[in-house]
Amino acid sequence: MKRSIVRYGMVGGSLNSFIGRVHKNALNFEINAELSAGCFSSNSQNNLDTGSYYGLPSDRVYPDYREMAQRESLRNDKIDFVCIVTPNCSHYDIAKEFLLHDINVVCEKPLCSEISNAEELQKIARERGLLFAVTYAYSGYGMVKQAKQLIEEGAIGRIINVNAEYLQEWLIDSIGSSASQTAKLSGWRTDPKVSGISNCVGDIGTHIENTVAYMTGLKIKRVAAKLDYFNQPLDLNANILIDFDNGAGGVYSCSQVAVGYANGLTVRIFGTKGAIEWRQEQPNQLKVTLKGQPSAVYERGTGYITGRAAQLNRIPSGHPEGYYEAFANIYKTYLSAVLKTINGEKLLKEDMDFPKIEDGVEGVRFIHAVVKSAKNDSVWTAPDEIS
Ligand SMILES: NC(=O)c1ccc[n+]([C@@H]2O[C@H](COP(=O)([O-])OP(=O)(O)OC[C@H]3O[C@@H](n4cnc5c(N)ncnc54)[C@H](O)[C@@H]3O)[C@@H](O)[C@H]2O)c1
Numbered sequence: 001m002k003r004s005i006v007r008y009g010m011v012g013g014s015l016n017s018f019i020g021r022v023h024k025n026a027l028n029f030e031i032n033a034e035l036s037a038g039c040f041s042s043n044s045q046n047n048l049d050t051g052s053y054y055g056l057p058s059d060r061v062y063p064d065y066r067e068m069a070q071r072e073s074l075r076n077d078k079i080d081f082v083c084i085v086t087p088n089c090s091h092y093d094i095a096k097e098f099l100l101h102d103i104n105v106v107c108e109k110p111l112c113s114e115i116s117n118a119e120e121l122q123k124i125a126r127e128r129g130l131l132f133a134v135t136y137a138y139s140g141y142g143m144v145k146q147a148k149q150l151i152e153e154g155a156i157g158r159i160i161n162v163n164a165e166y167l168q169e170w171l172i173d174s175i176g177s178s179a180s181q182t183a184k185l186s187g188w189r190t191d192p193k194v195s196g197i198s199n200c201v202g203d204i205g206t207h208i209e210n211t212v213a214y215m216t217g218l219k220i221k222r223v224a225a226k227l228d229y230f231n232q233p234l235d236l237n238a239n240i241l242i243d244f245d246n247g248a249g250g251v252y253s254c255s256q257v258a259v260g261y262a263n264g265l266t267v268r269i270f271g272t273k274g275a276i277e278w279r280q281e282q283p284n285q286l287k288v289t290l291k292g293q294p295s296a297v298y299e300r301g302t303g304y305i306t307g308r309a310a311q312l313n314r315i316p317s318g319h320p321e322g323y324y325e326a327f328a329n330i331y332k333t334y335l336s337a338v339l340k341t342i343n344g345e346k347l348l349k350e351d352m353d354f355p356k357i358e359d360g361v362e363g364v365r366f367i368h369a370v371v372k373s374a375k376n377d378s379v380w381t382a383p384d385e386i387s
Contacts, residue, residue, distance in 0.1 A: 003342050006335050008106075009037035009072060009079040011065045011094050012086035014046040015053055018185065019108060020085035023135070024054075026327030027083075029314075032335055036060060037079050039068045065094050073101035080338050081106055081131070087188045088196050092117040099124045099132075104338055106133045106331075110206050110367060111360030113196035115387060118364040122357045131341065133334050134360035136210035138265065140326035142300050143286040145353075146309040147215045147269070147276050150288065157273030162212055162242065162250035164268065166204040167261035175230040175257060183262065192233050199234035201227070201370050204265075205254040209366045210359055211267055212252075215276075218244040220366065222382045227374040230257070240370055243380070284320055308353060330354045 008027070013020020020040070027033045037060040040050035044063060051061030062068035072078045081104035084094050092112035095105050099121065111118050111134050125132040138144055150156065170182045171190070188194040189203055196202050212218070221243045228237035236257050242250035258264070265280040274290040284300040298305065301317030312329045314321055337351045365383035373381035 003339060005032050005034050006081070006338050006342075007034050007036040007077065007079045009039075009060075009068060009082045010035065011039050011068065011082060011084050012041070012090075013038070013083070014041035014043070014050045016046065017041075017085065020083075022324065022327055023083050023085055023106075023331075026324050027331055029324070029328035030332055030335055032339065033331065036077070037062065037068060037072055039063070039065045066097055069097045069101040069103065073103060078103070080104060080342065081334075084108060087186070087194045088202065089113055089194045092121065095121050095132075096124065099128060099130055102128055102130065104131045106135060106334060107360065109134050109136055109210070109360065110196065110202050110363050111357070112364060115361075115364050115368055118361040122361050125357050131334065131337055132357035132360075133330065133354045134357060134363070135327065135330060136207060136214070136355040136359060136363070137323065137326050137330065138207055138211040138280060139214040139355050140312075140329040141278075141280070141283050142305070142309040142312050142321065142325075142329070143278055143283060143298065144211065144215060145307065145312065146286055146298060146300075146305055147267075147278055148217075149307045149309065150276060151216055151269065151271075155274060155288070155290070156269065156271030156276055159216055159218060159244075159246065159248045159269055159271050161248055161270040162216065162218075162244070162252075162268070163270070164208045164212055164250065165253040165264065165266050166208050167254070167258035167264035168204065168256045169259050169261050171236050171256035172259055174232055174236065190232060190234055195234060196367070197234075197371050198227075198367050199232075200236050200254050200256050201225075201238050201240075202367050204256070205238055205240065205252060205370065206363045206367060207265060208252045208254060208267070210355065210363060211265065212250070212269075213359070213362065214355070215267065215278075216244075216269060218246055218248065220369075220383055221245050222380045223366070223369050223373055224378045224380045225370040225373040226378050227371070235371075235374075238370065238374075283322060283326070284317070308350065311350070 039062040084107040224241040227235040240252040277287040286298040289295040369383035
């Protein structure tokens with residue numbers, strides 16, 4: 001009989017965590033996803049409390065992810081995919097464990113710390129025919145998809161320059177003398193043992209890289225970077241020059257010490273015929289300017305929005321869609337791909353419109369290239385040439 005429900009498990013995502021709750025809420029938008037198992041925290045009480053909050057039977061709340069992968073893989077009603085929402089350093093081990101038990105994976109970014117590990121995960125997923133998503137959330141926004149479509153249709157001509165930034169202020173106290181009221185995230189991001197070789201670029205610079213790559217289809221040829229550490233173990237601020245494979249240039253700037261900014265991701269793409277600008281804090285709008293004409297603001301949910309942006313529209317224009325819907329759009333697409341695979345149906349191009357393991361590998365290469373360039377006095381460094 002044809003399956004209509006996808007069962008999933010979570011590793012990480014306890015009630016007091018950030019992004020696990022976002023994933024859970026986003027999956028709640030979809031009627032064909034059912035949380036069936038979890039290992040929500042390495043703290044046992046936290047783990048049990050979260051499992052019970054979600055109404056899971058106690059035998060499907062596992063004390064560690066290895067046991068979860070092994071025991072789930074033996075069940076007739078095993079989970080179809082696992083959602084990994086733990087801090088960066090654990091992604092590789094957890095993802096590998098589930099892949100080796102033939103369970104599809106959705107993993108948070110950055111995919112993992114080392115390029116060789118990222119490539120290994122890609123190889124295992126490919127060899128076993130498993131669906132692997134990396135939740136670069138911004139590619140899930142309807143207006144980012146509209147931007148991608150306009151660029152593909154040639155609306156702004158040949159891309160000649162990209163100017164993008166992701167500015168936050170939440171770590172300003174680490175270089176200041178007095179405590180402020182900025183919102184705080186989990187402290188592990190500034191710890192190299194948990195975060196990896198980069199904090200700012202690994203946490204938010206990687207989002208710029210992925211969002212621009214998704215919108216434009218351009219590949220980065222080389223980067224020249226300057227990172228600022230302010231006497232901290234990992235970077236808090238980065239200015240990065242980019243050369244793309246089509247000859248265009250770009251500037252990416254990311255910061256966690258930019259006072260006045262919370263989640264200021266802005267992407268501006270300049271072409272020979274026009275320009276496109278998208279801002280994540282006003283995600284329902286897209287600014288499009290054609291050469292010699294006044295700027296136009298495209299609104300999500302209107303009649304002139306077409307393609308994937310229209311397919312994924314959820315509510316009428318004027319009612320804002322946001323971060324949850326962006327994750328839900330990634331999941332809607334991924335769930336459809338998983339179901340079609342289970343039911344032996346052919347996957348269409350739009351079924352694969354979610355950030356994949358290849359994007360995750362590109363992200364890890366980008367982070368390493370930026371850090372390497374910065375360590376070598378900002379010398380131009382090619383992400384594809386480092387290992
Ligand atoms: N895509 C995005 O926009 C986005 C946004 C925020 C965070 N993230 C990524 O999500 C990941 C988690 O970030 P966060 O801010 O939610 O962190 P967090 O500290 O708020 O939550 C981490 C969770 O993982 C659990 N955990 C840690 N080790 C575990 C283990 N071995 N087994 C089971 N559970 C374990 C913790 O108990 C907690 O529930 C990071 O990789 C981060 O980069 C992505």
